[in-house]
Amino acid sequence: MVCDCQCSLTFPFLLSVPEVQNSVALQVNYTQTEICALESGSVEISCTYIKKTTIIKRLVKNTMWSIKSNEGTPVDLISDPDYRGRTQYLCHPTGCSLRIADLRESDSAQYQFTIKTNNGRSYTSSPGVSLSVTALQVKVKKLEYTNSYCKVELRCQSSCQPKHQSYIWIKNGQEILRGTSSSVFVLVYPADKYSCALEEYKEFPSPSVYAPQLPSVSISPTGEIVENRKVILTCSSDANPAANYSWYKEDKQKPVSNESQLIFSSIQASDTGKYHCVAANPLGRKRCQQKHINVTYAPRLPLVLAIPSGETVEGSSVTLTCSSDANPGATYTWYKEGDKSPKASGQNFVISNVRPEHSGSYSCVAQNTRGHQSFSVHLTVVKDPSVKIMNIIRLTLVVLMLIPVVVLCLWTRKGETLSTGTGPIEAAEMMQCASDSVYQNISA
Structure with missing residues (x-):
């Protein structure tokens, strides 16, 4: 699609040649200075020129179109890689047109006509023709939204949209409406896609608008x-x-x-x-x-406990437990201070029938694929207090039982001593007798 922003004007390009002094030898006219076209469409840029002398006819070698550039010699668009296969010259003895197909937004530029002469010179018109390429677009204005559909206003537009044009509205690939209004009100469901086109250029519709697909x-x-x-x-x-x-x-x-x-x-x-x-x-x-x-993450600093806590009684059992926050979960290994080999593995380490040699520091090492941490607990083994108490009780009983026996023995022997004259050795024998008697009673 082509929209003419300025039409029916001529812009002379004059070429003077030394052989024809003080006279205008060639005149070039552009019919438009500004052209607006839709992306994917085509455009034709034209000019006419008048050869006034036979000398000029002999001097003009060829003609071409180029893009205005500050880099020196103009480049023929026919040989430009960006335009190859999309451009065509339609020239005749009094004029030449440039046709560009499959327009792109990058084609927006200033186009100039150039004449090359037999003497190796080239003459380029100025300022040329300004081409703006824009895409036809559907603008969306949301009016109402629900979980199942959205009510919107759709407007078909472009930066060079012509007036008095007929519009075509397309839903999911099918034409649904045709008219002069550039906007419509519709309910859009999740699977719907809408686009628009100008009737004259219906083969070049706008890109479709649609709701987001599954992210x-x-x-x-x-x-x-x-x-x-x-x-x-x-x-x-x-x-x-x-x-x-x-x-x-x-x-x-x-x-x-x-x-x-x-x-x-x-x-x-x-x-x-x-x-x-x-x-x-x-x-x-x-x-x-x-x-x-x-x-x-690597294990955090482990928490290590002895259950029951405090001093551990000889002959009892104790459980050392270790826990550490880690991801992936940690594995646990137990070591006793001074030993290189592990004593146990697992979160809990149970020691049954604790003996004095179990006293010492135990460390728990928590480890996973990200690293390791360790912490220690000290184990103190003591004798069973109940054994001490029983020994004290037994000793007390021995003393209490020994006193009357000794007294009895002494009383008995005293009578015998008075009658027979027994000495110290006999008194000692009485004490040994009394002691043997008590222990026999305790044993019984």
Whole structure:
């Protein structure tokens, strides 16, 4: 499609030749100085020229079109790689036209006509013709939104749209409306796609507008997510107009980010959880499936306990237990101070029938693929206090039982001594007798 911004004017380009002094030998006229065309369409830029002398007819070798440039000699568009296969010259003895097909926005430029002469000179017109290439677009204005559809106003427009044009509206590839109005009011459902075209150029419709498709999420870097490293979650969705994005953690209502990328400059264990993104534009919104972020980290400083706590009684049992926060979960190994070989593995280390040689410091090493940590507990073994108490009780009983026996023995022997004259040796024998008698009674 071509929209003429200025028409029916001539712009002379005069070429004077030394052989014809003080006279105008050649005149070139452009019919337009500004042309606006739609992307993917075609355009024709034309000029006419008048050869006034036979000398000029002999001097003109060839003609060409080029783009205005400050880099020196103009380049023939026919040989320009960016235009190859899309340009055509339609020239005749009094004029020449440049036709460009499959227009692109990059074709927007100032085009000039050039004449080359037999004497090696070239003469380029100025300022030339300004070409602006623009795309036909559908602008969206949201009026109402529900979970199942969106009510919107669609407007078909471009920066060089002509007046009094007939418009065609297309839904999901099928024409649904034709008329002079550049806007329509429609209900847009998630699978709907709308585009427009100008009736005269219906083979060049605008790009379709549609609600966001199911977003996809990528994580960088891939693989295991390690604490304190930079992690980026990127959300993308095919949508026109382009989607806006929001990130949410778990099922919280408030977004944690309103950008397409959720960036953790130094991810922490507390960032572990499920995340999802929402892509939205005026035609609808779409939520991606939740993405679980599992942050791995080395074991924290272990907590080591002895159960029961305090001093450990000889002959009893004690359980040493170790726990550490880690992801992945830690394995546990027990060492006794001074021993190189491990004493046990597992979170709990049970020592049955504790003996004095079990006294000492025991360390627990918590380890996973990210690292390790250790912590110690001291075990003190003491004799059973009940044994001491029983010994004291027994000794007391011995003393209490020994006193009357000794008294009895002494009383008996005293009588015998008085009658027979027994000496100290006999008194000692009485004490030994009394002692033997008590122990016999205790043993019984």
